[in-house]
Every structure is written in structure tokens, then in C-alpha cells.
Amino acid sequence: AHALVWFRRDLRLADNPALLAALDAGLAPVPVYIHAPEEESPWEPGAASRVWLDRSLRALDADLRARGSRLILRRGDSLAELERLVAETGAVSVYWNRLYEPACIARDRRVERALRALGLGAESHNAALLIEPWAVKTGQGEPYRVFTPFWRKARQTLVDVRPADAPVRLPAPPEGLASLEADGLGLRPPPGQPRWDRGFWSFWTPGEAGAQDLLEAFLDGAVHGYREQRNLPDRVGTSRLSPHLHFGEISPRQVVARLRGGEWPAELRQDVEHFLGELGWREFGHHLLFHFPHMAQENLDPRFRRFAWAEPDPALLAAWRRGRTGVPLVDAGMRELWATGWMHNRVRMVTASFLTKNLRYHWRHGAEWFWNTLVDADLANNSQGWQWSAGTGADAAPYFRIFSPPAQARKFDPRGAYIRRWLPELAGLPDEALAAPWEHAELCRRLAPDYPLRPIVDLKASREAALAAYSGAGAAA
Numbered sequence: 001a002h003a004l005v006w007f008r009r010d011l012r013l014a015d016n017p018a019l020l021a022a023l024d025a026g027l028a029p030v031p032v033y034i035h036a037p038e039e040e041s042p043w044e045p046g047a048a049s050r051v052w053l054d055r056s057l058r059a060l061d062a063d064l065r066a067r068g069s070r071l072i073l074r075r076g077d078s079l080a081e082l083e084r085l086v087a088e089t090g091a092v093s094v095y096w097n098r099l100y101e102p103a104c105i106a107r108d109r110r111v112e113r114a115l116r117a118l119g120l121g122a123e124s125h126n127a128a129l130l131i132e133p134w135a136v137k138t139g140q141g142e143p144y145r146v147f148t149p150f151w152r153k154a155r156q157t158l159v160d161v162r163p164a165d166a167p168v169r170l171p172a173p174p175e176g177l178a179s180l181e182a183d184g185l186g187l188r189p190p191p192g193q194p195r196w197d198r199g200f201w202s203f204w205t206p207g208e209a210g211a212q213d214l215l216e217a218f219l220d221g222a223v224h225g226y227r228e229q230r231n232l233p234d235r236v237g238t239s240r241l242s243p244h245l246h247f248g249e250i251s252p253r254q255v256v257a258r259l260r261g262g263e264w265p266a267e268l269r270q271d272v273e274h275f276l277g278e279l280g281w282r283e284f285g286h287h288l289l290f291h292f293p294h295m296a297q298e299n300l301d302p303r304f305r306r307f308a309w310a311e312p313d314p315a316l317l318a319a320w321r322r323g324r325t326g327v328p329l330v331d332a333g334m335r336e337l338w339a340t341g342w343m344h345n346r347v348r349m350v351t352a353s354f355l356t357k358n359l360r361y362h363w364r365h366g367a368e369w370f371w372n373t374l375v376d377a378d379l380a381n382n383s384q385g386w387q388w389s390a391g392t393g394a395d396a397a398p399y400f401r402i403f404s405p406p407a408q409a410r411k412f413d414p415r416g417a418y419i420r421r422w423l424p425e426l427a428g429l430p431d432e433a434l435a436a437p438w439e440h441a442e443l444c445r446r447l448a449p450d451y452p453l454r455p456i457v458d459l460k461a462s463r464e465a466a467l468a469a470y471s472g473a474g475a476a477a
């Protein structure tokens with residue numbers, strides 16, 4: 001008998017519990033992907049996520065074909081398509097891996113109930129997290145709101161993590177079972193539209209093999225000295241696994257097992273532990289979103305309910321988006337994002353602080369732009385990152401943490417290599433002028449005539465104004 005394996009953001013064959021469960025039950029899995037972006041509304045996948053997904057689905061199909069199967073692509077209402085596929089294949093049950101966004105949880109519950117009502121098996125598994133969001137509780141039985149105790153507890157569960165290998169062969173789905181072409185999902189920019197993603201693909205290889213290659217490259221390279229190097233945006237000092245983790249092309253369990261399998265010298269253990277802690281932040285983000293599902297739109301800290309955000313000036317918001325603020329580290333980050341679909345974490349914090357503190361725009365404006373432009377756009381991590389930066393989150397940066405972009409540039413990009421890479425119009429300036437070119441107006445007029453002479457907002461005055469507004473909101477309490 002057949003079983004449907006409903007792929008969503010678990011686009012891999014190794015360590016895929018839903019796929020394995022179907023095989024273990026002695027059923028022939030029919031791999032299915034149903035494109036139904038409306039069901040994730042209001043957070044339908046953004047443009048950068050869609051172009052990634054397009055490639056990831058093609059990679060999954062190729063991996064399935066290499067094992068004798070193929071991916072059945074459909075589009076439309078998930079439940080209606082699953083029911084249709086059950087009728088077409090005679091499948092007796094449906095297997096999938098869980099998602100944790102509120103809209104997906106609601107949809108999946110509805111699907112599960114409907115399938116069971118039809119007398120079908122409906123079974124979900126955990127493929128995305130090291131530990132389920134409901135499995136970690138404080139002594140009082142409450143969800144955690146602070147990272148450190150959360151991770152101290154969750155970290156203890158990471159013993160004997162054994163991801164499963166990919167099946168070597170898979171049965172072919174029933175002959176003649178209809179599938180859309182990948183082009184039929186409309187994930188790529190339509191013909192005639194600018195191919196803004198063209199620059200992405202020298203940086204990224206979506207799919208399971210690309211994810212494994214990055215993990216191995218990380219273990220050979222950036223994990224050494226990760227604790228220090230991870231803050232330096234001009235180099236490959238981190239794993240860049242975030243989009244692969246988001247789409248489930250690799251599981252955190254696989255990453256952990258590979259990290260712990262190494263015979264690490266004593267000095268590397270701290271780097272490995274620090275990296276595990278970053279995976280812990282990912283777990284924490286999902287924990288928060290599960291327990292506080294409003295956090296994608298609303299401040300987690302209720303003291304900000306009536307906070308006096310500034311009404312965005314469309315020209316200034318556009319300058320931030322396109323990297324034309326006149327503040328080099330901010331602009332370099334925003335251009336890296338546009339060109340590659342990714343931005344270094346240190347610079348994400350600086351650009352977010354600039355938007356929410358110096359411009360004092362609601363973090364949602366930033367979260368929405370990131371949502372559309374990041375290939376790793378992830379509702380849990382993005383909401384957490386923005387609320388942390390804005391100071392409105394559960395375990396947020398203190399309100400007086402307002403990053404000074406020039407100070408951050410001097411500290412983490414001291415030779416200006418990152419700024420020069422993304423802002424070629426500043427390449428001719430001497431190193432010491434790159435962090436705050438407006439302090440060298442004469443030089444800039446001569447050597448960087450194409451760059452704004454002054455920042456769109458006075459950094460010092462806006463910092464003072466933000467401090468006053470934040471302490472007025474009671475955030476200082």
C-alpha cells in the first residue's frame with residue numbers, strides 16, 4: 001500500500017522522520033509537495049524564499065529520482081490536494097514533519113482532523129528542532145522567556161543524537177500520477193521581470209548536497225576560532241547554514257551529531273560550544289513563537305504597546321532598504337542583503353538598531369523587508385531578531401543598547417574590507433575615513449562623490465531622542 005509523504009520545509013532525504021516512518025510502516029512513500037503560499041498568510045514566503053524554494057524542490061526531485069522515486073508537485077488547497085492524491089494512489093495514510101508558525105499549526109490541525117475523519121492515518125514528526133517547544137518548561141511549568149536558562153535546560157537533552165541515513169532506494173510512485181513542472185509553481189520572477197536573484201547563486205547551492213558541503217566546509221574552516229571570527233563580517237567566519245536549516249535541507253540533529261563526532265582539541269571545544277549556543281538561539285526563537293504566537297506582529301514586552309514610533313518617511317525608509325543612508329556599515333549590510341539574500345549577523349544587528357533606534361521606525365517595517373529579501377527568512381528567528389534589536393522582545397537587548405555604526409565598523413571591520421566590498425564608491429577613501437566619512441567631508445567630495453555626504457539622520461541627536469523615548473516608555477524600569 002502507498003502512503004503520502006507531504007514535504008514542506010523538510011526538503012531532505014536523510015534524517016527525515018516522516019519519510020522513515022512511512023517506510024518503517026511497510027508503506028510505499030509517494031513524495032508530494034503542495035504549493036499553497038496563501039495558507040501561510042500573512043507571512044507568505046517572500047520573494048527571496050521563493051527563488052530558493054524553486055531550486056531546493058528541483059534538487060529534492062533529482063535526489064529522489066536518483067533513488068528510483070520522484071517528487072509530485074501540486075498547487076492549491078493542501079487538504080483538497082491531499083484528498084485528491086489519496087484517491088489517485090489509494091494511499092492509506094499521510095506522513096509529514098511539523099512546522100511551528102501559527103498559520104501552519106492551524107492548517108495542519110485542520111488537515112489532520114479531516115484525514116482522520118476519512119479513516120486515513122495522519123502522522124506528524126519533529127524534523128526541524130532539537131527539542132519540541134513544549135518540552136522545555138521552567139520549574140513553574142511556564143515557557144521560558146530568557147535564553148540562558150532555556151538553553152541550559154534544553155542543552156542537557158543533546159545526548160546520543162543519532163540522525164538516520166537517507167534510504168538507498170525508494171519505490172516509484174504509481175505510473176501516470178500527475179505532477180506540475182517546477183516552472184508551474186510560479187516561484188521565479190516571471191519572464192520579462194528583472195532577475196534580481198542572478199547574483200545569489202555564486203554564493204548558494206540550495207538542496208541537501210549543498211547543505212552538507214557547507215557543513216563540511218565549516219568544520220574544515222570557520223569553526224576554528226568561531227567565537228571571535230563570527231563577529232567579523234568581511235570573512236566567512238560562520239557556517240551560512242541558515243537558509244538550509246530553514247528549508248530543512250539539513251537538520252539541526254545532523255549538525256549536532258557531526259559536531260560531536262569530532263575529536264576536538266581542547267581549544268576548539270569553546271568554539272564548538274559557542275556554535276551550539278547559536279543553534280540554541282534558533283531553538284529559543286521557535287520556543288517563543290510557539291508559546292507567544294502574536295510575536296510576529298506585536299511587541300512581546302507589553303510596555304511598548306503605546307510606544308511613540310515615528311511615522312516612516314518613505315524616502316528615508318527607501319534609503320535604508322537600498323543602502324543609501326550615508327552610514328557605511330548600515331549601507332554595506334543592506335547591499336549585501338540585496339545582492340546575496342543574506343546579511344552577516346553583526347550587521348543585521350547594526351542595521352536593525354539604526355532603523356528602530358536612530359530612525360525610531362517600528363521594527364515591523366524592518367522585519368517585512370528582511371522577510372522579502374532574506375533567503376533564510378524565518379518567522380521565529382526574524383521576529384526574535386527584530387524584537388531583540390528593538391528592545392521589545394522577551395530577552396531583549398537593554399533599551400540603552402543603541403549601536404553606534406561607526407564604532408561597530410572600527411571594531412569589527414577595522415580595515416574597511418567589508419565596507420569596501422559592498423560600497424565600491426567608497427573604495428578610494430583611506431581606512432580611517434570609512435567608518436564615518438562625513439567627518440572627512442573634503443576628502444569625500446573629492447574621492448567619493450557618489451556617496452551621500454551626510455547621514456539621513458544625525459546619529460548623535462537621534463540617539464539622545466531614542467534614549468528619552470525608550471525611558472519614557474517605562475523601558476528603563
Ligand code: FAD
Pocket residue numbers: 230238239240241242243245246278279280281282283285343344345346348349352370374376377378379381382383384385386389
Ligand atoms: P551561524 O553563526 O553559523 O549559526 C548557525 C545557525 O544558528 C544559523 O544558521 C541559525 O540557524 C542559528 N542562529 C545563529 N544566530 C542566530 C540568532 N541570533 N537567532 C536565531 N538563530 C540563530 N536568522 C534566520 O535564520 N532567519 C531570519 O529571518 C533572521 N532574521 C534576523 C533578523 C535580525 C534583525 C537579526 C539581528 C538576526 C536575524 N537572524 C535570522 C539571526 C542570525 O542573524 C542568522 O541566523 C545568522 O546570521 C545566519 O548565519 P549563519 O548560518 O552563518 O550563522
